[in-house]
Amino acid sequence: MMKVIAKGWRPLLVLLLLFIGWETVAIKSRVPDWLLPTPTKIFYEGFNGWANFYPDLLSTIKLSLLGFALGLVIGLLTAILLHLLPFIRESIYPLLIISQNIPIIVLAPLLVIWFGFGLLPKMIVITLVCFFPITVAALDGFKQTSNELKHYMIMAGASNKQLFWKLELPYALPSLFSGLKISATYSVMGAVISEWLGAKDGIGVYMTLASSSFRTDRVFVAIFAIVALSLLFFSIIVLIERWLVRWQLKGAK
Amino acid sequence: MKVSHLTVSNISKQFDKNEVIKNLAFTVEKNEFVSILGPSGSGKSTIFSLIGGILSPDQGTIHLDHQVINGKRGFISYMPQTPSLLPWRTIVENVLLGQELQGKKEKEEALEMIDIAGLAGYENAYPHELSGGMKQRASFIRALLSPQSIICLDEPFSALDELTRLDMQKWLLSIWEEHRRTILFVTHNIEEALFLSDRIIVLSNKPSQVAAEFHVPFSRPREESLFLEDEFLEWKRKIYYSLKKTGE
Ligand SMILES: Nc1ncnc2c1ncn2[C@@H]1O[C@H](COP(=O)(O)OP(=O)(O)OP(=O)(O)O)[C@@H](O)[C@H]1O
Ligand SMILES: [Mg+2]
Numbered sequence: 001m002m003k004v005i006a007k008g009w010r011p012l013l014v015l016l017l018l019f020i021g022w023e024t025v026a027i028k029s030r031v032p033d034w035l036l037p038t039p040t041k042i043f044y045e046g047f048n049g050w051a052n053f054y055p056d057l058l059s060t061i062k063l064s065l066l067g068f069a070l071g072l073v074i075g076l077l078t079a080i081l082l083h084l085l086p087f088i089r090e091s092i093y094p095l096l097i098i099s100q101n102i103p104i105i106v107l108a109p110l111l112v113i114w115f116g117f118g119l120l121p122k123m124i125v126i127t128l129v130c131f132f133p134i135t136v137a138a139l140d141g142f143k144q145t146s147n148e149l150k151h152y153m154i155m156a157g158a159s160n161k162q163l164f165w166k167l168e169l170p171y172a173l174p175s176l177f178s179g180l181k182i183s184a185t186y187s188v189m190g191a192v193i194s195e196w197l198g199a200k201d202g203i204g205v206y207m208t209l210a211s212s213s214f215r216t217d218r219v220f221v222a223i224f225a226i227v228a229l230s231l232l233f234f235s236i237i238v239l240i241e242r243w244l245v246r247w248q249l250k251g252a253k
Numbered sequence: 254m255k256v257s258h259l260t261v262s263n264i265s266k267q268f269d270k271n272e273v274i275k276n277l278a279f280t281v282e283k284n285e286f287v288s289i290l291g292p293s294g295s296g297k298s299t300i301f302s303l304i305g306g307i308l309s310p311d312q313g314t315i316h317l318d319h320q321v322i323n324g325k326r327g328f329i330s331y332m333p334q335t336p337s338l339l340p341w342r343t344i345v346e347n348v349l350l351g352q353e354l355q356g357k358k359e360k361e362e363a364l365e366m367i368d369i370a371g372l373a374g375y376e377n378a379y380p381h382e383l384s385g386g387m388k389q390r391a392s393f394i395r396a397l398l399s400p401q402s403i404i405c406l407d408e409p410f411s412a413l414d415e416l417t418r419l420d421m422q423k424w425l426l427s428i429w430e431e432h433r434r435t436i437l438f439v440t441h442n443i444e445e446a447l448f449l450s451d452r453i454i455v456l457s458n459k460p461s462q463v464a465a466e467f468h469v470p471f472s473r474p475r476e477e478s479l480f481l482e483d484e485f486l487e488w489k490r491k492i493y494y495s496l497k498k499t500g501e
Contacts, residue, residue: 155301155326155329248341
């Protein structure tokens, strides 16, 4: 905990300075609030409008968690499948890359046409942005498995199943976690985008309403909420990583 | 007719045009300590891959007791040149891995062996917290605790410094003399082979065959002083010349 505080104060200071600079510039140059509200006004709105904003926040959290979980399962399953069946890897891997080149903004309306306004198109959007970093990271991790260890395991008579569960999967964990960190932050973004497709509540909805009524302060509240949420998810993944990969932290390499 | 524990009959193996092993034949008896001595690149590790079932011989058969084990995995326990401990497992968990792959785990026995091996207090340490020699001990214990009847060791001490190596050789002998198992030991160090084994098989250059075979007469338990005895040095010379001859 002390370490976090010791390391964390620098970026916090920079952030604080940034806010102070922003505040003074906004006040000095008299920018109208609908163009660029001052940080104090944004915090004020965030505080006062909390009761109003809170359900949206909660709904987005739920959506991102659900989407992230689905992305995790699909991403991991895809990686395992591609790893265990090399002939599939060659034919599917390029398609995975293509899936990442389709702009979500373009795809989203199509998803609504195909699947309506329910949960399904939203899950597709979040999964689409979430699974890829996980798949790539896990595949890389599997592939990097030390040949020495693999040779030992095979010589000692490990079956393919044992080789995977006892060696390749644990070996891929550190790599997998770097993918998870990216995906966890993407999942919030994915959730907000998916809410633009049409939802009852959520930060995405809140944001659309705010910007169409020129409540720029609220748009910023939404932005800060997204940033905070992404950071929170990221930290949770880091904590889980520390716990699961603790053998690595303790030591030299 | 009595059947040897391990019988390698006239096996050959080539990689593309590279003929590594040709008509190699030897046997290992139950609870015997046999060393395979050969120049670098003569195919010693390949022999282990064949016995371990990672590779299949192009010709010939490998028998374990009455069973043909060509291309079949899981019949040997193995200790490689590098410790190859899984970094995320503690020493006990690592030592149990060989058993785990074959089914049942006996933690009590493992803890006892760790103690005997001089690793007491490190049961729950991770491999990176151990020195090179200690890791090799753990690796040997892992092989020893595996249920298979024959242990194959591929130059297990060649990466260690001179002093540690001597320690490890003495240590290995002391453990083995108490817990007899069939051991097939690969090395290119004549003294090591002489000090440890009951029998030494000298390989010829590629394609390798058995160039010579020696029964080592020294009684057990063997002491470090053996290294300086005249008879030992004489044997060393004898084996040295037989190795030299294969090189020509
Ligand atoms: N999988 C393989 N594919 C192709 N060639 C191989 C393979 N494994 C070994 N060889 C070749 O077989 C020969 C013997 O290799 P091997 O590793 O068995 O020698 P070694 O006696 O163990 O050598 P060292 O003492 O250096 O460990 C070498 O020429 C090597 O290039
Ligand atoms: Mg070798």
